[in-house]
Amino acid sequence: AAGVIQSPRHLIKEKRETATLKCYPIPRHDTVYWYQQGPGQDPQFLISFYEKMQSDKGSIPDRFSAQQFSDYHSELNMSSLELGDSALYFCASSLGDAGTSGVDEQFFGPGTRLTVL
């Protein structure tokens, strides 16, 4: 079965550079969530989208932005990278709007490991 695809899987950047992470949800899934997992920490919710609109926002720095495109894939753009941004970034997808049709299971991608030097 198709799973959530994230690219790249690994990314190394210098401080103050920018990075773009991509997420391709499971076919027909219209909801995407982004999470950040620091070393030895639990995943922290960043932002989510439903039908190309932002549906929720968590502890996402102002230096980060994200969007969901017409084909439902999502991109997380990170600027002015800091050492503390080094983490595993997970994308998850689900079907339907939790607020109207009820919460559904989220399927996680393999993550993008970002290292900022």
Added chain:
Amino acid sequence: AQSVSQHNHHVILSEAASLELGCNYSYGGTVNLFWYVQYPGQHLQLLLKYFSGDPLVKGIKGFEAEFIKSKFSFNLRKPSVQWSDTAEYFCAVSAGSSNTGKLIFGQGTTLQVKP
């Protein structure tokens, strides 16, 4: 604000031992509860979930969890662990009056099973 607390940060068991991982959450309204497992170097996989109905939930690989509303708990159990259960286990909650499905995770429990 919602929060999730996992009592055990690191658990070491021998094969065939029984497992119980504690999870408590803080939210007074309706919640949806999940346990995810993360094997070394892999992504999060759903073990089981509770939305409503029977508070005893059975998941994959012989895992089960019991939702006790009065205790705000959702503990994970397995009667007999295997070496292949070595992984990180996360309890997660989604809740709120305008539930968008975002997950709040606990700190995680590292389970090490000795052969």
